[in-house]
Amino acid sequence: MKIDSIAKLDKWRKEIQTKQKAIKTKILICLGPGCLAGGSDKILKEFQTILKKKKIKDVLVESVKKTGCHGFCARGPMVIIEPLGIFYSKVKKVHVKDIIEKTLQKGEIIEKLLYKDPDTDKIYKEWRKIPFYARQQKIALRNVGQIDPDEITDYIVNGGYSALAKILKGMKPDEVIDQVSKSGLRGRGGAGFSTGRKWVTCAKAEENPHYVLCNGDEGDPGAFMDRCIMEGDPHTVLEGMIICAYAVGSQEGYIYVREEYPLAVVNLQKAIDDARKFGLLGDNILGTDLCFDLKISKGGGAFVCGESSALMRSVAGEIGEPRAKYVRSVLKGLHDKPTVLNNVETFANIPVIIEKGADWFAAIGTKKSTGTKAFSLAGKIKNTGLIEVPMGIKLKEIIYDIGGGINDNRKFKAVQTGGPSGGCLPADKLDLEVDFDTLADNGSMMGSGGMVVMDDRTCMVDVSRYFLNFLVEESCGKCVPCREGLFQLHKLNEKICEGKGTEDELKLMENLSKTIISGSLCGLGQSGPNPFLSTIMYFRDEYEAHVKKQECPGGVCKKLITYKINDDCNGCMACLSVCAASAITGKKKEQHTIDEVKCDRCGACYAVCNINAIDII
Amino acid sequence: MIIDSNKIQKVIDDSPQDKKQLIMILQNIQLEFHYLPKESIGLVSEYLGMPQSTVYSAATFYKSFSLVPRGENIIKVCKGTACHIKGADLIIDQLYAGIGIKPGQTTKDMKYTIEVVNCVGACAMAPVMIVNDKYFGEVKCNRATKLVKKG
Amino acid sequence: MKYCFQVIPELCTGCRTCELACAFKYAKDGKPGRSRIYPLAHAKDQYVPVVCFQCDDAACVRACMFDALRRNDETGAVELDKERCVKCEACVAACPFGCALTDTDQNEIVKCDLCQGDPVCARFCPEAALKYVEIED
């Protein structure tokens, strides 16, 4: 069925609304990566099987909905029952029968499945009230976790494609751009370039054709916001791109998705096929003159392809080596034609901005960084997951109020933002307001929004080594400073981790970093030394401990630590069984010992010991 | 392992004959054979009318392509930031102890291949291991080998 | 204004002044091997000064894959851009008259460029067998 006019779209929306009203209760089951690993697909099937046999008032098989990531991954798999918003977490397949019989049939709450705040012991029935959710404001993620990403009807019933209808009904392209400019929206991919300015430049470019590209190559380790949007609400990305195409006069677009996100590819493809089927993509969209079509381009596992010129070469089927961008890619982009490249989250904001207006959006966040930002919380933090908060929120609000603080109530050491191009911020920066400029002023960056929290058991020299290793592997190898510079920087960093570094080499590293930053060809190299520079800026004492005293305060660097079993050991044999070096000896129920010579410091024993009977010295 | 060139040709013939689709065609071949057989480089180059070196260059630039046969079961250990600080290395060590191969290697019986991937975007459940597209979160290192063998 | 380089073999006595003049201009030591012009005997005591014809549709220009040979419209000469030349010798192999030459001493391609509009060979030819003359368009 082709929806060939705006009136038909409105009519269709009303029809779906009426139809969906019949389904009073909704059981939302998160099939995001986190919950999926916990077996949420099995839970979904179990619900469907039982409900097929059972007749319950207001509950149909269609009530069971699979959704994208609901955010609170630490508590997954989760089942949410709407409209009451009952939040069951850490659900297992065996619980399904109980949920159906007690909650759905009798309206009883199963308390043991509810969320209990570990600090206050308060039990929450409704998800919206949980502190993790209460502080959030969702714009880009508005539908993620709420709708079935496979159903275009779910998107439409929640107001989807009405922004598109709005512009087609009565906004000129420059009016659309005007709204985007006024909203103050800045690119969510990292650099924070004004989206409106990008669109204006492309729209005005005389060369044709114009392309619209969506960057879904979320390569930053520790970030998964874009993944969740592409998987959980693919139509919002499409709608954002179609609006952009209208504004800049484009007929062809690509979504570049990383290979590591297979589900995102599947869901996006389904969305594209559906949109095409209903006349929301292709020729004469909604019966107007607008013609725009989209294709998915799959990346091949190269971090550097997140860089715009490399991404464009990759879309064109070439190797993803960046080129110097002295002519901006918005003018000479894909196939050397004017191209708008925005990231997934940026496009996801567009429909809301059009719908609610630039002023509404600009009022959220800070003056220079408007709106909200999605972050992925990971690392040694209690409430790992996906969040969206207004810009300007303090780091500590994110980490403590939403994130629930550090695992095992250990001491916070640092938070890494911005991925390999970003940096680590120490405890005295927890009062920082999170926005593009503040983070950059403090030696880190917003990046795409990954936040990895580190506790006192993390070694910052090791963290720097980790990122440099990553960058050495991911450097395309084209220009000398990045290829050779990062390689040497990593080697020197490794020496420090082994306790063999010298103070002169530290100085050499700092000097080398300067050349890599100003001498490299693309953003990967230009920001490559950031992990090193930000850790040495805030944690110089740790570097000095490695260099001067051959000590690793974090207890991580293998060459500088020894493992010892203390008197708490109850002889459970757990450590012995994982010791690949056969360095642990001891009888059952007797204290074990570690042979320091044989021990290769892999740390497996430490990781499996449940009673803290192993010390790192 | 002997791969029938006709089979490769068939995969190629089903793809658009467009230089811009080079990476996609290579992906399609890999999807079918789990790696890029040597012959495929020449066949793709012929099909698209581009030099073999260009095809080979792309096949070696992108990490997801493998030019050597891979095992029946692909084990991916995530080494994203979150997984790193939560002990991804331990999983790799334990897998080495358990099945005797390191990342990038394949067991002699062609049963397992271990690969390290840079973040699969499931950071909230770090450390993460993926066995044939099945995700395992919060992997305890001493259970890694068991999880792999169970599949 | 256009110029044309004329060779009048009838007047050539084989004195080799042209060769020397050219060699002196382009190689300091004046080794005749560096000359771009070759007075060659075709019969006993009969000579032809063989030099680049600056052909209209020159094989050397066609053969050069790197666009290093281009016509100078002012002098009418096909000139070699040394900065672009990679010395692949395609021009040498292609020229049907054997007039793109390799200077093996210097490992360079040498080619007559009519001395940028003042061919020294013509200037020094005692018999006026070589002439650089103005022609009508």
Add this chain to the structure above:
Amino acid sequence: MVKLQINGKTVEAREGEMLLAVMQRMGIEVPTQCHHEAIEPTGNCRLCMVEITKKNWDGWKKCVTSCLYPVEEGLIVETHNDKLFEIRKTILDLQLARSPHSDYVAKMASEYGLEKSSYPVEPQGDDCIMCYACTRICDVLGKSAIAPTMRGHEKIVAGPFGEAPPDCIGCLSCAFICPTDHIKWNDKGNTRTIWDKKFKLIKCKKCGKKTITREFADYLIEKRELPSEYFDTCDICKRQETADTMGALVVKAREATI
């Protein structure tokens, strides 16, 4: 025409011209490795970096590779200062570690006071500085027989699978353009070897002198529509042929007038 300032001097340049070209015209020398007129600039070596600013940039400066940066009206360019010296020196220092046996790198580095690298030297390191001149010239030729393969520090220039490149025609352009003479080749008898591939050299049908490879000649014949007989004889014999043909004409003309 565009007016800009380089090292305090105002110069005019054609629109679209790269800074490096203007600098070279002015006689300003900056080191370059990957630059060659016959190929498009790519900015691999980063040695030709200059610092640019504009009046309205409020003192903000940025480093750009002059080989790739087109001239702009009002641009203020500095080609030599402490920062640029440091960048160039560090780059050469890094190359010295990677290519410790290269005379080419050693010579350039010594101009920056570097006798040996500050970094751990890779004794196995080869002379390839990854300037891509070879692959770019092969691209211009239209063959792209060799290409950068792998990535990052592992990157090398090679044919597919490190074997003899099927598309190579043995023209030697890559070897000739290579600034460090890293690409090895040899001609022995009738055979030329490069990239582990063997080629037959054309033998002049008159004197037997070896000219270019059969493959290269065939490529030129096909691509540039050149008559194949042009390639049968060597330049010396062709010159003599020319003399003979012209001489015969003179004789004929003389006989006609008599």
